[in-house]
Amino acid sequence: MKEELYDKLVAYIVENQNKFYRLAYSYVKNQDDALDVVQNAVCKALEHYGDLRNEQAIKTWFYKIVLNECFALLRAKNRMVLTDEDSCCETPYEETGFQSHDDLYAEINRMENDVQNIIKLRFFEELQLSEIAGILKMNLNTVKAKLYRGLKTLRVAIGEEGGV
């Protein structure tokens, strides 16, 4: 049984490697680091595959590892991109006022970690909210509330008007 699960895990990783790379890249923002993140995540997953309970859990379990590796790498480099100070973002803060109105992607990358994770997993990776709750170890309602508030913030940030 365990052997089978292991093979399924490998197959899942190989099949979806591009997705993990893109997700990693969206946080670390350079190719070398993104490759490291994916490689480390694969290494950790295969080492600890004994923690994996069943086939259904593969997806959320592996996404969790990828995200952990992303943040571990960012911390190690001592450049937390996504904190409130916005210290190292590519776009200086002043630009958020006008020019970057149309750049929702950049806005998303500037949001606080939790919200950013949720938005990326939901809209870019197209995961269900319940899966996201599993990955982030959050209550489903917390995920919903954070997403809701996040989208509101985005709407203000990009100047989207209310009304029909």
Added chain:
Amino acid sequence: MRRMAQAKQKYDSIPIPGELSERVMQEVEKANIQRSGKKKRMRRIQRMRRAVVAAASAAAVLFMVGVNTSEVFAREMSDVPVLGAIARIVTFRSYDTETEDMNISVEIPGVEMISEELSGLEDKINEEIHGFCEQYAEGAVERAEEYKKAFLETGGTQEEWAEHHIAIKVWYEVKSYTDRYLSLAVAGSENWSNAYHETKYYNLDLREGKWVTLEDILGEDYARIAGKSILQQTEQREKETGLEFWTDQWDGVDESTKFYINDAGNPVIVFEKYEIAPGAAGEQEFEIVK
């Protein structure tokens, strides 16, 4: 309005370096060597190679499926402003059953809401939609079985029956999805009988978190406004197509009148076959412009 779709496009166009698959395989091979003893090693690697080939072909299939679902998803996103994305339609459950007698295909939608205030509504909506789907599918199976019984009792043979290819289908369609409204049609049909076809419309006000009524959209005087508009439109269609409407037998618009909401935010009143015109004319739809 298309910003979320654009953001995803940007994300999806992050280039994938060729090195990625090498790095991934490097870890896979390394883990294999660690896991298995030297004797088992070759066998294991062979097995893994097979698994990887299988995975690659599975990925090709998944990709095709992925294109379809993403198209729906992209459409959904491109039409909706950011905050409008507080609700999403997902296929809650879908199954295909093929028995000796019939083929049943059911696709049940589910609504996923993210607003805290709407979470009670989410359960209520989903319960109602799922109830309708299950009920329709069960009823359809019963009707098909009765039909088979009657067919055989009146001298039909098993072989002739097999020619019927009975198919029962339950599916859904998103009619419109705007900042304000989410309008969903859920339909059931049976291929052997035109009489059994049922469509239910679910119209949600995403801001108020409640079902939308004609009165909400057209105001207190909705019955008169919609009734008048329909009569004008039937007259016009009679002139244009020669089709005869049965408007004198029609009771007018009331709170049970079926409608969906179109992209313009206008209600569209739907009459099933035989309801207001001869069956051959099919369903008749009337947009009531606000």
